[in-house]
Amino acid sequence: MYPQQSSLARLHREYRLVPVGMYSPQKENLQRLLPRYPESVDVGSSSKYQGNVSLPALPPQKKLSKIEQTVQIYKGKVNKLPSLQLSDQLLQRKKQISETDGMRKSITPERRQGKRNQVQFAMRSKAGCQSNKMTKINQDAAILCPKNLESMGYKFFGVCDGHGQYGHMVSNQIRQQLPKHLGRVLKETENIENQILKAFGITNKELCNSDIDTNLSGSTTVSLLIAKDIIYSANVGDSRAIMCRFEDGWKVIELSRDHKPDDPQEKQRILDAGGRVEQQKDFNGNGIGPYRVWLSYIQAPGLAMTRSFGDKVGAQAGVIAEPEIQQFSISGQDQFIVIASDGVWEYMTNEEVMSIVIPFLDKDNPDQAAERIIIEATQAWRKNSLARDDITCIVIFLQK
Secondary structure (H helix, E strand, O other): OOOOOOOHHHHHHHHOOOOHHHOHHHHHHHHHHOOOOOOOEOOOOOOOOOOOEOOOOOOOOOOOOHHHHHHHHHOOOOOOOOOOOOOHHHHHHHHHHHOOOOOOOOOOOEEEEEEEOOEEEEEEEEOOEOOOOOEOOOOEEEEEOOHHHHOOOOEEEEEEEEEOOOHHHHHHHHHHHHHHHHHHHOOOOOOHHHHHHHHHHHHHHHHHOOOOOOOOOEEEEEEEEEEOOEEEEEEEOOOEEEEEEEOOOEEEEEOOOOOOOOOHHHHHHHHHOOOEEEEEEOOOOOEEEEEEEEEOOEEEEEEOOOEOEEOHHHHOOOOEOOOEEEEEEOOOOEEEEEEEOHHHHOOOOHHHHHHHHHHHHOOOOHHHHHHHHHHHHHHHHHHHOOOEOOEEEEEEEEOO
16 A cells, blocks of 8 residues: 555656556547447547547536525425437327327226316226226227317216227217217207207217228217206216205206116117017026117117117117207206216216215315226226226316
């Protein structure tokens, strides 16, 4: 070990140490590497560290005392390194992936939330699974206050629940086209209910004439058109919408009626059209499961609802896409609205869903309310079935 007072010149002299910048083999290596890395080597610099890789310059850092550093940490103003920018190609690829509709196989819930003037809303959607726990394509789609209708003074919400092999394509087609047709027909001066009926009819006709195979595929749709203090409910199928009111206690106002095959009015229409309403049979001929719609001469299509978009085979048995339209007034006691696919209502009552949302009303947080509905509905399916249907809900807080 050498004494610390030994001079650098002495060490150079006795041990023939040469400064790194004067070592010729490094210069030779540099000249050999220059053609391979022309952009990463500082060739034209006059610095004594010529040949070093050039790094992006960091912004100048202000020297702070320990007290100032502590204050900035608590204020969330800690200095950070500059973020990397994605290339245009990567951004375009990321955009293409995010725009792929109807092909979600992840069980991670889809999340959306927003606030429009007098309403605050949030949506959650979770793909179902088969009995072997394999996740399937999420065939639900949600309509969330389209801008074309909002610019006309309307707020439009809806949930579409697809079924069949191409159900996800049907529900997404409705989500895209129904608001467009509705916005166009509402510019006319006729009755609003007639305009809604017309928009649904145009959407279904366009769907059946599209490239999507709708012989055994279709979708239910429950929608709400809010015009100031009036709600126009239009329902096709067994998805559901409720409004919760606090007036001498909490109570549920049903904004739609489920179109099930065992409903007396719906069953009669199916029978008049020549269809059948029966349960599926086991090996002993006993009925199992819900009542379904069948053709008179074959065990098809077996729909568990009597109204649906698409479903050309079901239409021969009396299944229609005509919405049931109802009108409601929003009072000062009305607090929130829940719109959901039958994945929520299969094992949960209206009152149970209402009780889930109420605690989040004071917190002014529809996002967490929608999240909780998905969690509770998932647990209800786990208790009652090996499989699970797609689950989608929209929670709307009515602002006063």
